[in-house]
Amino acid sequence: MKKQDTSEQWESFMQNFILFLKGKDLKFTNQRKALALWVFNHHEHFTAEDLVIAFQSERWVSKATIYRTLSLLVEAGILVEENFNEGYKTYEFKFNRKHHDHLICQECGKVIEFENKEIEKLQEKVALEYGYILQSHTLKLFGLCSVCQRKGRPRRP
Amino acid sequence: MKKQDTSEQWESFMQNFILFLKGKDLKFTNQRKALALWVFNHHEHFTAEDLVIAFQSERWVSKATIYRTLSLLVEAGILVEENFNEGYKTYEFKFNRKHHDHLICQECGKVIEFENKEIEKLQEKVALEYGYILQSHTLKLFGLCSVCQRKGRPRRP
DNA sequence: TTCCGTGCAAATGATTTGCAGGACT
DNA sequence: AGTCCTGCAAATCATTTGCACGGAA
Numbered sequence: 001m002k003k004q005d006t007s008e009q010w011e012s013f014m015q016n017f018i019l020f021l022k023g024k025d026l027k028f029t030n031q032r033k034a035l036a037l038w039v040f041n042h043h044e045h046f047t048a049e050d051l052v053i054a055f056q057s058e059r060w061v062s063k064a065t066i067y068r069t070l071s072l073l074v075e076a077g078i079l080v081e082e083n084f085n086e087g088y089k090t091y092e093f094k095f096n097r098k099h100h101d102h103l104i105c106q107e108c109g110k111v112i113e114f115e116n117k118e119i120e121k122l123q124e125k126v127a128l129e130y131g132y133i134l135q136s137h138t139l140k141l142f143g144l145c146s147v148c149q150r151k152g153r154p155r156r157p
Numbered sequence: 158m159k160k161q162d163t164s165e166q167w168e169s170f171m172q173n174f175i176l177f178l179k180g181k182d183l184k185f186t187n188q189r190k191a192l193a194l195w196v197f198n199h200h201e202h203f204t205a206e207d208l209v210i211a212f213q214s215e216r217w218v219s220k221a222t223i224y225r226t227l228s229l230l231v232e233a234g235i236l237v238e239e240n241f242n243e244g245y246k247t248y249e250f251k252f253n254r255k256h257h258d259h260l261i262c263q264e265c266g267k268v269i270e271f272e273n274k275e276i277e278k279l280q281e282k283v284a285l286e287y288g289y290i291l292q293s294h295t296l297k298l299f300g301l302c303s304v305c306q307r308k309g310r311p312r313r314p
Numbered sequence: 315t316t317c318c319g320t321g322c323a324a325a326t327g328a329t330t331t332g333c334a335g336g337a338c339t
Numbered sequence: 340a341g342t343c344c345t346g347c348a349a350a351t352c353a354t355t356t357g358c359a360c361g362g363a364a
Contacts, residue, residue, distance in 0.1 A: 027318060027363050048353080062321045067354060083240040087329080088353055103289055112287050119283075122276045123298055130269050131303035132260055138297045141280055146288035184338050184343060205329080219346045224329060244354080245328060 013040055013078075013095055020076040031061045035069045039079060043093040045111060084111075084140070101139040107148035170197055170235075170252055177233040188218045192226045196236060200250040202268065239295075258296040264305035 017036050018028050038054060039046075048067055055061040061069075070091060073079040082090040084104065101119075103112040119139065127134035174193050175185050195211060196203075205227055212218040218226075227248060230236040239247040239259075258276075260269040276296065284291035 025318085029319065029363070031320075064322080064355080065320055068319085103284060103287055105289070106292060112289075114283055114287065116279060116283055119276055119279045122273060122279070123296075126271055126273055126276075127260060127298055127300050130260055130271065131306075132262070132269075132298070132300040133306055134298055134300040135263060136299045138295070138299075139280075140295045141284055141289070141291055142293045142295075143284050143289040143291040149288075149290060182343080186338070186344065188345075221330080221347075222345060225344090 009096070010040060016095065017073075017076060017078060021072075026072070031065050032069055032072070034061060035066065036073070036078070039073060039091070039093055043097075045082065045084075045090045045092050047088055047090055049088065101141070103141045103143065105145035105148055106142050107144055107151070110145050110147075112145075166253070167197060173252065174230075174233060174235060178229075183229070188222050189226055189229070191218060192223065193230070193235070196230060196248070196250055200254075202239065202247045202249050204245055204247055206245065258298070260298045260300065262302035262305055263299050264301055264308070267302050267304075269302075 014033075014036065017032075021028050021032070034055070035051065038051065042050075048070055051061075051066045051070070052063050055066065056063060070079065074081055074091070078093070078095045079091045080094045082092055082102075084090050084102075098115070100113040100115045103114055104110070120137075123137055124134055171190075171193065174189075178185050178189070191212070192208065195208065199207075205224055208218075208223045208227070209220050212223060213220060227236065231238055231248070235250070235252045236248045237251045239249055255272065257270040257272045260271055261267070277294075280294055281291055
């Protein structure tokens with residue numbers, strides 16, 4: 001919470017990104033810096049379109065660069081791609097955050113992050129039963145949040 | 158396995174589809190019947206493209222009708238849509254099949270279906286903790302199957 | 315200076331839709 | 340007969356790419 005912490009995180013974050021770029025002989029441009037700063041400040045889920053709106057309106061970073069940079073950030077392990085529902089990708093800040101899964105309200109779209117060690121253990125067990133080495137997983141729970149439950153019959157007419 | 162069983166399943170399946178259509182004042186056309194028959198015989202995962210290839214080549218059902226019918230089959234509860242990986246949808250036969258989750262090999266793409274009651278119970282518990290009413294879920298485990306483990310270092314160069 | 319990056323617009327690929335003639339009930 | 344359907348081609352939507360110029364190293 002202290003300003004100092006955030007600033008340190010930022011340093012470490014940016015260093016990480018710069019090293020990643022160097023390792024691939026890529027340049028640390030103003031656009032990449034600006035986009036990295038934006039994602040650093042938006043830990044919630046967002047889409048490419050969100051970035052387009054934020055940056056294209058100021059005539060600052062083009063759509064093409066946004067998509068190209070998002071791919072880099074995913075490759076660098078800074079973001080993860082999620083396919084929640086519709087025909088577009090959702091991104092989530094991952095750098096230095098521990099793994100979690102999602103609980104999604106089908107009515108309002110609200111997303112809650114949760115972590116459950118017991119479930120993870122059972123997943124390992126299942127993988128073993130089938131002779132798999134588990135590398136990663138995705139768990140999404142879809143339901144109705146407490147607010148939407150109260151709104152009565154929530155289905156479309 | 159007995160012929161009789163399959164035939165009975167088919168009757169029940171088709172009746173179900175016809176009733177669904179009637180309920181929405183939709184017609185049971187030859188195209189819809191042909192597509193329903195195809196999915197009934199393809200319980201594995203498939204894509205819209207698979208159907209296009211199967212039917213367009215014989216100049217029998219158009220792409221537009223395939224997409225429109227897939228939506229109907231999902232609405233009827235006969236198919237479920239999955240977003241496994243890339244930029245297209247995968248469909249899976251659901252009618253009269255019990256729920257299951259997936260274990261996917263990242264090397265060869267093999268998909269194993271599994272069911273784990275303990276995990277499902279814990280999911281209910283998690284949803285409750287956050288005040289959600291659970292409606293459905295998706296659990297995907299990604300890993301290496303036993304065959305691919307033996308092939309040595311399986312990463313791309 | 316030398317690549318690499320960027321912006322633009324055009325290309326792509328999956329899926330959707332408008333329209334006019336055809337097929338169920 | 341009256342709807343609902345289908346096929347076609349054109350339209351969308353998110354995302355990708357080719358190309359010529361501009362900017363980091």
